[in-house]
Amino acid sequence: MNPPARKVLIVDDDPVSLKVLLHLLKSVDYQVERAMSGNDAWKVLKDFSPDLILLDILMPDIDGYELCRELKNNSMYRHIPVIFITSANKTDEIVKGFDAGAVDYITKPINKAEILARVGTHLELKHSRDQITDTNRDLLQEVENRRQAEEKFKALSETAFEAVLFLKDGLVIEANKAAYNLFGLQENKNEFHKIDTFVDLSGKKLLDKITKHADNGIWELEFYRNDKSRFYGLIQHQHFQYKNEMINVLAIRDITKQKEHEKDILNAILETQENERKRFSKDLHDGLGALLSTLKIYVGLLQKENKGYDEKQDLLAEMKSTIKQAIDSTRSIANNLMPSILTEYGFIRALKSFADAMNKTESVKIEFSYPERLQRLDNNTETHIYRIVLELINNTLKHAGAGNIFIKVYSKDNHLFIDYKDDGKGFDFQDAYTKRGGGQGLKNIFSRINFLNGKGTYFMKDDFLHFHMEIPVRKV
Numbered sequence: 001m002n003p004p005a006r007k008v009l010i011v012d013d014d015p016v017s018l019k020v021l022l023h024l025l026k027s028v029d030y031q032v033e034r035a036m037s038g039n040d041a042w043k044v045l046k047d048f049s050p051d052l053i054l055l056d057i058l059m060p061d062i063d064g065y066e067l068c069r070e071l072k073n074n075s076m077y078r079h080i081p082v083i084f085i086t087s088a089n090k091t092d093e094i095v096k097g098f099d100a101g102a103v104d105y106i107t108k109p110i111n112k113a114e115i116l117a118r119v120g121t122h123l124e125l126k127h128s129r130d131q132i133t134d135t136n137r138d139l140l141q142e143v144e145n146r147r148q149a150e151e152k153f154k155a156l157s158e159t160a161f162e163a164v165l166f167l168k169d170g171l172v173i174e175a176n177k178a179a180y181n182l183f184g185l186q187e188n189k190n191e192f193h194k195i196d197t198f199v200d201l202s203g204k205k206l207l208d209k210i211t212k213h214a215d216n217g218i219w220e221l222e223f224y225r226n227d228k229s230r231f232y233g234l235i236q237h238q239h240f241q242y243k244n245e246m247i248n249v250l251a252i253r254d255i256t257k258q259k260e261h262e263k264d265i266l267n268a269i270l271e272t273q274e275n276e277r278k279r280f281s282k283d284l285h286d287g288l289g290a291l292l293s294t295l296k297i298y299v300g301l302l303q304k305e306n307k308g309y310d311e312k313q314d315l316l317a318e319m320k321s322t323i324k325q326a327i328d329s330t331r332s333i334a335n336n337l338m339p340s341i342l343t344e345y346g347f348i349r350a351l352k353s354f355a356d357a358m359n360k361t362e363s364v365k366i367e368f369s370y371p372e373r374l375q376r377l378d379n380n381t382e383t384h385i386y387r388i389v390l391e392l393i394n395n396t397l398k399h400a401g402a403g404n405i406f407i408k409v410y411s412k413d414n415h416l417f418i419d420y421k422d423d424g425k426g427f428d429f430q431d432a433y434t435k436r437g438g439g440q441g442l443k444n445i446f447s448r449i450n451f452l453n454g455k456g457t458y459f460m461k462d463d464f465l466h467f468h469m470e471i472p473v474r475k476v
């Protein structure tokens with residue numbers, strides 16, 4: 001593709017020289033426009049933007065000097081080189097022309113070779129200048145883009161809640177405010193240096209591995225603050241190349257609280273299991289164990305030969321009754337571990353029978369409402385729901401001093417909802433839940449709900465303590 005033709009504007013009131021110049025420049029494939037006066041020139045300039053202007057000095061309305069000065073004062077046209085056309089050897093005209101802003105002059109009568117040489121030279125100069133200007137503009141734009149990107153990035157990392165560290169060869173080269181705060185350092189002292197002074201040996205190894213091998217991903221790691229206190233960090237690592245060097249970006253989130261919470265829940269589960277085991281062993285020991293010992297004594301007595309028929313019959317009857325008690329006791333232990341009504345008829349029937357039994361004791365009144373038809377859920381889910389509601393009731397009985405409990409079970413859009421409320425004294429859930437050395441019940445409730453991917457909340461409303469829970473359910 002040919003480069004676009006260079007454009008020249010000739011401004012001359014003399015039709016003859018205008019014609020000559022026009023032919024001459026067109027003969028070398030310039031795109032040429034002409035104007036016969038200064039005013040005319042302004043009109044042409046509206047639609048034609050020349051790379052060069054050939055300007056006659058002597059013209060009737062606006063003379064060449066004035067037009068040239070006006071052009072140079074106008075930011076739209078200032079960059080267009082102007083060549084004067086003067087009468088030969090008029091030094092004062094030439095000087096005045098340069099003063100007005102011209103870059104060169106040609107003399108009349110017209111010398112074709114000279115004109116082509118000068119016009120050509122200045123067009124080339126203009127072209128080179130334009131290119132330099134373009135390149136400069138691109139460079140400036142590039143610098144501006146980078147500056148903006150850097151600023152955006154800085155703002156982002158400064159406002160991030162997470163600590164962000166930039167590392168090069170294990171040295172911290174940049175860190176945001178959150179990072180200084182997290183590590184207990186002072187920003188103005190630039191106290192970050194080597195990141196591995198903030199981890200132990202195994203942490204150092206992990207960080208080395210991540211950063212050297214450019215492993216992008218997420219890890220958990222224990223860190224030391226400046227004052228040697230510790231925290232758990234969730235690290236996210238990204239790397240990028242900058243000027244042939246690898247830069248590691250670490251975003252660190254303090255997850256100490258979550259870790260402690262997980263530990264609490266685990267402890268709660270373990271402790272509950274331990275308590276269950278204790279109760280189970282006590283039931284076995286005191287109930288079944290005692291009955292079996294009695295049976296053993298009866299068998300010993302039977303073995304003695306001096307027993308008469310009637311005596312033996314009596315003993316056998318006693319044994320039969322003891323065996324029956326042992327069977328009952330076994331059933332009740334098993335039932336306690338997993339009520340048979342729960343596995344056979346589901347949590348609704350199990351809760352209903354529990355509520356009925358409670359209502360008979362008249363210690364509290366339980367109003368239990370549930371849908372007539374509710375599909376059975378899988379055993380595991382039903383057991384969790386049953387245990388949750390039982391703990392809710394237990395807590396009301398133990399702590400609330402309530403007279404009434406209302407339980408409503410309903411389902412909608414593949415979710416099961418339970419609304420529970422009691423008219424007792426209520427309590428501050430956050431306090432009770434986070435209290436050290438507190439009970440296990442609430443923790444168990446929430447770990448079961450978590451396990452079921454559900455949600456649960458305690459709140460006070462209309463003088464009632466409410467608990468609302470919902471879980472997604474799959475029908476079986």
Ligand SMILES: Nc1ncnc2c1ncn2[C@@H]1O[C@H](COP(=O)(O)OP(=O)(O)OP(=O)(O)O)[C@@H](O)[C@H]1O
Pocket residue numbers: 395396398399400422424425426427432433438439440441442443465
């Ligand atoms: N319905 C309620 N009314 C009033 N206070 C309650 C109620 N439910 C729970 N609480 C308060 O929350 C605390 C924590 O309950 P949680 O079930 O975790 O422990 P606990 O019942 O004391 O012991 P555990 O359940 O381990 O036998 C209770 O000690 C009690 O103060």
Ligand SMILES: [Mg+2]
Pocket residue numbers: 391394395439440441442
């Ligand atoms: Mg409890």
